[in-house]
Amino acid sequence: MTRSRPIRSAASFARLTSRERAAYSRTLEALGEMRRGRSLTAASRNAGTTPGTVRKYAGATIKRPGARYALGRDRLYRPVTVLTNTGKETLSLGRRDSTTVSRHWNAVGRYLKQGDSSELERFRGVSMGGYELESDLDVIDELAARGELEFESIYELS
Secondary structure, three states, rough: OOOOOEEEOOOHHOOOOOHHHHHHHHHHHHHHHHHHHHHHHHHHHHOOOOOOHHHHHHHEEEOOOOOEEEOOOOOOOOOEEEEOOOOEEEEEEOHHHHHHHHHHHHHHHHHHHHHHHHHHOOOOOOOOOOOEEEOOOHHHHHHHOOOOOOOOOOEEEO
């Protein structure tokens, strides 16, 4: 298998074919599974890919200090759709910021499905990449009514 460099920038991401972008998306999914304690093999299987593909796209993010693969510092490129006070923006965020954004999207979804806005309160005044996360219920309701809020994928990998 050809060893490629990890995807750490918009430029290297832009050079990927649509097939490679799909493989990269599955790699990010597998890394998330590994963070939750799964082995590389189990995480790859759950993400619908192979351990070799994950190693190829993750590069030095995956290390093998002993018998089991482990995660090192994760600086992989993640183009993430963020719901901000200026609309939806696509930003490149690190793993921790991506986690915050996914929790924000979960809070938005919970509000729209169940009317529970309590989770959105903790995002009032929180910024990502220079944009403030949207927490105004009237704005969220308006965007949802116009069909502008899609929750299938916050990662812009296709």
